[in-house]
Amino acid sequence: MDPNKSTHLQMARSGNGSRGQKIDLLTNHFGVNFTTPKSQHFFQYSVAITYEDGNPVEAKGIGRKILAKVQETYQTDLGFKHFAYDGDKTLFTVGPLPNTKLDFFVVLEDMSCTRSNASTSDAHTKRLRRPNQSKRFNVTISFAAKISMQAIQGALQGKETDDLQDAVRVLDVILRQNAATKGCLLVRQSFFHNDAKYFSNGLGGFNLCRGFHSSFRATQRGLSLNIDVSSTLIVTPGPVMRFLTDNQGVRDQSFIDWKKAERTLKNLRVKVSHSNREYKITGLTRLPCRDQTFIWKQKQGNGEVKEIEVTVYDYFTKHLKIALRYSGDLRCISVGKPKRPNYIPIELCDLVSLQRYTKALTTFQRSKIVKESVQKPQEKMKMLNNAIKDSGYNSDPMLQECGVRIGSDFTQVEGRVLPTPNLKASNGVDLFPTNGRWNFNNKKFAEAATVAKWAVVNFSAKCNPRRIVDDLIRCGRMKGMNIEVPMHDVFEENDQFKSAPGSVRVEKMFAYMESKIKEPPKFLLCILSEKNSDVYGPWKKKTLFGYNGIVNQCIAPPKTVNDQYLTNVLLKINAKLGGLNSMLAIERTRGKSSVMAVPTIIIGMDVSHGSPGQSDVPSIAAVVSSREWPLMSKYRAFVRTQPRKVEMIDNLFNPVSDKDDDGIMRELLLDFESSCKVKPKNIIIFRDGVSESQFKQVLNIELDQMKKACKFLDEQWDPKFTVIIAQKRHQTRFFQGRSRDKNVPPGTIVDSRICSPSNNDFYLCAHAGILGTTRPTHYHVLYDEIGFSTNDLQELVHSLSYVYQRSTTAISIVAPVMYAHLAAAQLATAMKFEDNSESSSSRGGITSGGAVPVPLMPKLKKNVATSMFFC
Incomplete structure (x- = not known):
């Protein structure tokens, strides 16, 4: 079946919502006028x-x-x-x-x-x-x-024709051409100038370069140009050796890790000083410049060619008469192919400017980039105002020829601030969110779990685990949790293993525990020395896939452990052990909620792809589904591997009964029926990570598989589906019309003017933007058999941003999507440490077009499979 051939049609807009307090907003969409073009x-x-x-x-x-x-x-x-x-x-x-x-x-x-x-x-x-x-x-x-070009004219009148997507693509190519002629680095629709603003503090040889995203959008108001500030990581130009010492944080070249250096430098471009030419780095030599040889085909006076084996150092210093100050004892840059090597001393090579770096970064670098990318609303508006003035788009010859002229003012839109959902703690006590936040001061968890037969393992020498345990028990009891005392024990890591690889440290710890206790604990608290400890991945692998499966919580305590920190830890522990921290008031009223009046399952779906440059890492598809209807706050995860970079989830339904895998959808439906003693009549799906060009595939591949799974289980069963896409990767931002120095308030929703002229979509800022400018989530309602009213659907989405059990804040995207993302990320971390055992081998694995087989995801052990282990 052609995935783009419509069998399930995307639904049209059914009307705008009306609930909530109106608010005047500005957005970074700039109006487009269309005059008579030179051609049609x-x-x-x-x-x-x-x-x-x-x-x-x-x-x-x-x-x-x-x-x-x-x-x-x-x-x-x-x-x-x-x-x-x-x-x-x-x-x-x-x-x-x-x-x-x-x-x-x-x-x-x-x-x-x-x-x-x-x-x-x-x-x-x-x-x-x-x-x-x-x-x-x-x-x-x-x-x-x-x-x-009539499609552009139609878009200005709020009409979306078949040719519009093609016409808008042409306009976007014109913007890229405009940027290319100015010597910009092009990254899709983002453009970075050579004189762009750089941030480099602590980035290890890289600069954070600021530029701008520009793209045309068809909206209800007409055609608009969406401009936003954009950032990318570029390599600091200049001498290669300076880059390497900065990148690895060492004093001089004698401390360079050359294996790491080769991975970092490969495919970057350098300019060679003696010839003033650019090359792509293909690798480094294994020998230093003084010892690395090649065959020099030297022409003799009689025209004959004499082959001489010569070192790179001698060739450059004696034949080319180039003085080398320090390259003799260092490896050479290789810019040739394996059969045609071309070696250049490292000190003659300078990294060229505006080279984007796309390989994996350290946790510290990623956090630094996030911090440096932050821009408050007023600062962002100022930059965008300058960008539209400096763009020169209205003098671009091609835009002039097609009659397009771009306005200089932010588009005014009317938003609404939805009422805050009603939250409950224990015994129906109200929680009162303010600005999207609440707390458990003097309150207990809605459903407090029991922590029994538990133990602590300590991989950190920095903390006092006994004190942490005492404080955790005290704080947990204040929140209503029954934490059993005494626990099994605190298992301290043997000093002789502290420098061993993470996987070895984990195995030694489990061996030590087994020698001390007869029965495996039901819960483990794991204390790590730091958040990115190399113990984390092997630990998750062992506790989720190995042993008997043990619910566990990892922590990396700060120097000062206060009650706020302990409460955040207890939120996760309580959820993992089957409790509920807070819940929506509508979850307590079975049959009275218009949304959950009939058995309803809520599903979140996401696909996690490996980091750039990791060609052998499979993608991981995660699907979470709600349990214990009418609850909307408890979920179970189902995770599978699939071919790298494949976005559509290809294991939702397996038509052939397979003892190993019946497909994700059948598994989650059976789980719902088991926990609720009834089949769902309504199925609400939230899908993350897909672009507008993939919407048809979601409907015609993923939705089709889901419907087939239902029919396979019961031919007479015909549940109703609603499919909603959640997008975070877009460039639309909102600013308060009056208080431009503040972010929009939590619950701000926009479903007019800048939304699609025909499809059913809206923007929602459910959370409070603490850092930078709030990024709304763009929701697209692709399919709705359930028949929600616009207000009910928007309030459901808003409410699902308040059921995230890991925090006491509204989050920026619905909780089931965030849970799917967490499940995929956590198991991806564990998969990195898989060995060549049967569970991770390619036997029975899936392949991508005859390529390398994809390793299968090991099965979660029964004790953790139904838990919110990802929380």
């Missing part, structure tokens, strides 16, 4: 670029240089037309080019790479003799399609 169509052309010998050009980035040269050289042949090139194989013009097919050739000087088969020495010699290396390229531009 965009013309799309295919671009083919080849070398002189006919081989295709595959190097990224070079296409823009070649097309710029074409435009400069062949203006007459192009009919003096401007074009927008996407950097790959497509360009667009306003109106047609003179011919449907055009062939050109261009010559580029100072090429940064060569396709010569020369050896290392020949390449160096040729560059010295001929510094202006040139290369000829053939370019063919062929007509592909016409795209009507």
